[in-house]
Amino acid sequence: MAFKVFQNEKLRLARLINGLSQSELAEKIDVSRQYVHSLEIDKVPSDDLVLALASLLNVKTDFFYSPLSNEVREEQCHFRQRKTTPKITTQQVIAHGTIFELLVAYLDKSLNLPSMNFPHVDVINDEQIEEAADKCRLHWGLGFGPISNMCRVLENAGAVITYFDGLSDKVDALSISRSRNIVIRNTFKESIARFRFDLAHECGHLVLHQGIETGDDATENQANRFASALLMPRKTFSAEFPRMSSRLDWRAIYEMKLRWKASAAAILRRAKDLQLIDEVQYYSGYRYLSKTGQRKTENYDDRIPEEHPELLENAIKAYFEIYAQKPIDLANEINITSSLLSKITNISFDQIPIYINELSKNVIPFPSYLKNS
């Protein structure tokens, strides 16, 4: 008979993914904060307490007994956070990434997902970053015009994109460079243009910073420059940007925004980086956007087409279809409840039809997969 060992760090993970502090959890199970702390370090809880913890934290009891083989550590994440981000928020986002990776690893094992296809480029200066972005465009067959759908660029290159919900706007996005890259983005932000830039920024980390610890100004600036260059390639953007002698031509800037599906702030920054406008014009333009309430959302954001991640939802649908499974079955595979599965995927399973693999019951031929096989 296999001997089960309580994995203390899994309790910490489950607590964090549920957004609880040690004190809050202690209050719920009527123990001291110190006791919860000891449970997360080395103390072994009674079987009854394990049941209570599992029920409270939306996991199966087996969750606490399976070793944490994939723990994501802060230094392994490309983590766009603010200097003011509370530690607890950072820990919660990383816990989210860790459990999400368990799901992705399981889906990856069960299905054929797009192959990982991110070029790795070492860069030192801006010129090399521009070249790296051009190289990626060529590698992914994007040409040198606007990118119609940034989610699809990452997903066709094998990355899985998801959202984290209900935290705060203190974290922008996070990418985890693993056997399958994961990008997690805050749902808090409303602007689609900024969503695309965030994805391009994370793409920059995955291309430029493989195995490099990020989060400092230098690597964040490199990822920003890469994002600008990927979304607005130098050659085409420079040729299109109208000459502006002193005042900014806002109509032209907003038209560029709609064409390149980037924020007006990103257009201004790109124009400054490429020396198409000077520092004074850039500063004044940025100040104007700020003063007119366009820091978080801008004019004409509503005219940029929405885009949403597709890979995760398609993979889960395919899993249900191929294996004749339900959300609860998938959740069981990683020892969590279906409500926690819904939380970490940000998918409402009420809206996903559950398929039954009729072919496996020899009733009706299974349509889509046989056509391709």
Place this chain on the structure above:
Amino acid sequence: MNNNLMPWECHPDLTKERLSSLTLFFANTRNELMSLYDQKRGDDAWSLGCRGFSWCKNRLMMIAGKNEWSWLSVLNPTKRFIFGIGAVPVRFYRGRIDRPPMGTLANSFDELRQLSLAFPDEPHFRDLKWRFAIETGLLGEPTNIIFAGLSQSGEVISYANIPFEVEIIKLPLGSPIVSDEVVLPKPTVSAPFVKKAEIKNGV
């Protein structure tokens, strides 16, 4: 400008509400003007300045004509434009309050006559010129709208700097060119080889 007298302390017609309405009017008009600046069609600083003056002047005349603000009147509709807030004659200019252009302080018969009517018993206020100074940033955007009473030498005797938030201007933009966009397919997900074989064999 210490011990500043607020304009509404100088004359009851210069109420804070009226000055706020005019501040917002000048800010929004200036903001709209700047947003529509179109170098491709031949705009420059000169055209911006001319339009800035005309838009403010003509729109104030329209507001007064429709009696939208009952307290607003036009005293001189020419290029030496003077309007009235109640009984008090007022002019406007683009520039800093501490550096009024010479022309704005020049005496005019219409203004002097109206001032004597507005301040019959306060000769110290009768000599003040009431001005809106529309201060702008490097791009021409409104940064401060200041209402002040200036002495003949340009010294600020009374002033109010009323904060404002401009309206968002929606420009008539065309549809973007998308002919050079590459549309990628949806990311594909399929059954692994072994599972496909099982399905095929009805396992």
